[in-house]
Amino acid sequence: xxxxxxxxxxxxxxxxRSFAGLGELTLLFGAALIGTFRRPFYxxxxxxxxxxxxxxxxxxxLLTGVGLGFFVSIEAGQFFKAFSSLYRLGGFEVMSNIRExxxxxxxLMIAGVSGTAIVADLGARQVRAELDAxxxxxxxxxxxxxxxxALALMLITALYNLPMIAFxxxxxxxxxxxxxxxxxxxxxxxxxxxxTVVDVVSGEVxxxxxxxxxAAICIxxxxxxxxxxxxxxxxxxxxxxxxxxxxxxxxxxxxxTILALFHTQLTLR
Numbered sequence: 001x002x003x004x005x006x007x008x009x010x011x012x013x014x015x016x017r018s019f020a021g022l023g024e025l026t027l028l029f030g031a032a033l034i035g036t037f038r039r040p041f042y043x044x045x046x047x048x049x050x051x052x053x054x055x056x057x058x059x060x061x062l063l064t065g066v067g068l069g070f071f072v073s074i075e076a077g078q079f080f081k082a083f084s085s086l087y088r089l090g091g092f093e094v095m096s097n098i099r100e101x102x103x104x105x106x107x108l109m110i111a112g113v114s115g116t117a118i119v120a121d122l123g124a125r126q127v128r129a130e131l132d133a134x135x136x137x138x139x140x141x142x143x144x145x146x147x148x149x150a151l152a153l154m155l156i157t158a159l160y161n162l163p164m165i166a167f168x169x170x171x172x173x174x175x176x177x178x179x180x181x182x183x184x185x186x187x188x189x190x191x192x193x194x195x196t197v198v199d200v201v202s203g204e205v206x207x208x209x210x211x212x213x214x215a216a217i218c219i220x221x222x223x224x225x226x227x228x229x230x231x232x233x234x235x236x237x238x239x240x241x242x243x244x245x246x247x248x249x250x251x252x253x254x255x256x257t258i259l260a261l262f263h264t265q266l267t268l269r
Contacts, residue, residue, distance in 0.1 A: 049152035065167025073172035087186025091194030107210030111243035115218040122222025123232035150215035157211030
């Protein structure tokens with residue numbers, strides 16, 4: 001009886017393909033960054049992508065912001081109320097919502113809504129050979145396909161962080177005031193004392209980079225989709241998983257770095 005084939009070559013092959021894919025993704029996004037400064041720049045395509053991302057994500061951003069703000073306020077408020085420090089809820093929500101949850105939630109929503117749409121769109125074009133047809137027509141896929149979508153995702157992700165903050169803070173204040181009885185003056189005093197420009201700016205930078213991560217993964221997965229409708233579906237699934245994992249890993253690295261550079265942000269004032 002012949003022995004069962006070893007699984008090591010298969011695992012090694014998958015590892016090699018993963019690193020090769022990472023290299024191709026990096027090269028593609030690097031070409032997109034370089035292509036940003038090349039001409040022609042397809043303004044109409046860029047504005048259309050911005051419009052699509054804005055419209056598609058407004059309701060998910062609204063619902064996510066309201067929901068997260070409400071639950072964070074209730075859970076944290078119960079803790080502060082037990083120590084007769086409910087007025088500190090405003091400062092805590094600066095640290096939790098503006099610094100952490102808002103950028104991450106925005107990046108995840110953009111990935112789940114617009115990132116998947118981009119993968120499906122580009123994947124469908126790829127399996128129908130439309131991307132090859134654009135190259136035959138003399139149009140650069142990088143300039144026409146990659147650059148507008150990458151810039152749109154980076155820009156709108158950063159812009160949507162601001163309404164996400166607003167939705168989370170408003171719902172958090174309403175929940176704390178109505179359900180827990182937090183004092184309005186104490187809440188606002190704690191909020192403005194704890195809130196700094198560093199939190200907002202770092203959140204915007206984080207969202208720009210989240211948008212870049214989503215763009216790199218989703219565009220690459222779309223233009224490399226193979227195998228018809230089933231292959232496109234697998235590309236969408238894979239893109240969502242990798243976007244979520246990559247955003248989580250980057251968040252784990254970025255936030256401690258900012259807190260190390262601006263150590264006063266660690267203090268609950």
